[in-house]
Amino acid sequence: MSVFPFMVCLFFLYQLLLASSNGAYYAQLPERIMALSGSCVQIPCTFDAPEDKLKNPESTFGFWIKTGYNFNNPTNLVVFNGSANIIKGFSLIEILGNLSQRECTTVFYDVMKNHSDNYYFRMEIYPVFWIYTYKDNPVNISVSDSPQPLILKPNDLKEVMEKTTVNLNCSAEAPCPKHPPTISWSNIPESANITTQLQEKPDKTHLMFSHVTFEASYMDHKKNISCTATYPRKTSEDSTVETTVMLRVLFPPKETHIIDPSASVSVGTNVTLTCKSKASPSNNMTFSWHKRGEDSQLDLGEQLTFPVNKRSGGWYFCIAKNKHGFQKSNEIQLIVGGEFISIYRY
Incomplete structure (x- = not known):
């Protein structure tokens, strides 16, 4: 056996070990995402990688590892293996981002409560044989059977004079932007103007935001105005969450x-x-x-x-x-x- 191929193999092995142990690279992931069982969860993700490794890759593969970052440790579960197109523990996992552009945003579908855990992202680039597991910053996915509480602002609505404009904002977390919640209002005038849109937060997760504006009338005094979010789920029924504020009108x-x-x-x-x-x-x-x-x-x-x-x-x-x-x-x-x-x- 020639010495040269053996040395090349040792060199590549050294590079793999170095990449796995080096903490110089970072994946931009939210620290924690609250997911709703029976729905999907989208993980916003970008990552650092050596510039020369991404110039002309023939193949780039993404991986997601549950519980721990060690790819070969049997106590950890590789829930997504991009190189072999293997998914374990989920009905479907889809990487939306373009890996060659350092984008690794991923959707986990049909999440259940037993999916609550830490998840680590891993990259493999060939033929340059660059492999790296982003062990320093996993995303923690916490799955609940109930949606998160809504945020209604102002939540302690002060007294308003009749014929003045009332502005209310209601926001609902949207961990699954592909199937976001719908927001509805009750006990508001028919003439009220409502605008609702999906918004991206600073950590790249999403929320559904609804703004309602109307002119205060004495007939609205002491009305309980409610904001309700309805989440579609793959369960027997959708989940709803509601919050209420009392309108007090001076007249x-x-x-x-x-x-x-x-x-x-x-x-x-x-x-x-x-x-x-x-x-x-x-x-x-x-x-x-x-x-x-x-x-x-x-x-x-x-x-x-x-x-x-x-x-x-x-x-x-x-x-x-x-x-x-x-x-x-x-x-x-x-x-x-x-x-x-x-x-x-x-």
Whole structure:
């Protein structure tokens, strides 16, 4: 046997060992990805490699190793072997990135809870025989049966004045961009404007982002506005997650009106009129009572009570007021005739 081929083999073996032990190269991977069982998970991935090794490679292969980085250790599982096109433990694993361009983004399909573990990326380039396992920075995949909580901003929505613009943002993690969650809103006005899009985060993972804007109305006061994300899964049903915020609208009195007695009132007895109104805030709202043609107010308070006599006939109204404004009610007419009075609304 010639000495030269033997020396060449030793040289290549040395290069392989050096590449496997050298920590000079780095794979850009998120430290941790939260995945949803029954769905897929996309791992954003780029890597460093010697420039000369990637110039004219005939073949580049990617590998993913579960649990540990040692390719030959039987306690670790090579879940994806790009050179032999072997997949273990998953229904499908697909490298989306162009390895010759240092792109190794990969999708693991149909992940289950037992797939939770550390995963290491490995590269093999031929015929230059460059092999390297990126052992210093694995990605940890944590699989759950439930989606992650939504983020709704602002989550402590302050009081807003009516007719001002309300802006709400809702974001849902999208570990599987190929099958992202859908976002829906409830208890928002029909005129609300909604924009939803898939966004990339700084670590290259994704989220579904939804923005809703509308004009605040007093009819929306104390409404619970909900954002719901629905995740498609290969299970019996999809998974949903929801978050809610209460909208508090400040507004002057609205729908101010008088409630009159339902029973007939006879002359000589007392009649009670009640003023009702919606307002926010309502704890400092005041009511005043008035009669058409009289300059001074009749009384203060939510109710007006007085004895009925011949001079009681006329047009009555109330005014509700808070710090944001006031509103006058419609007038009612009291007609005194015979032994009873009649009340009419206008």
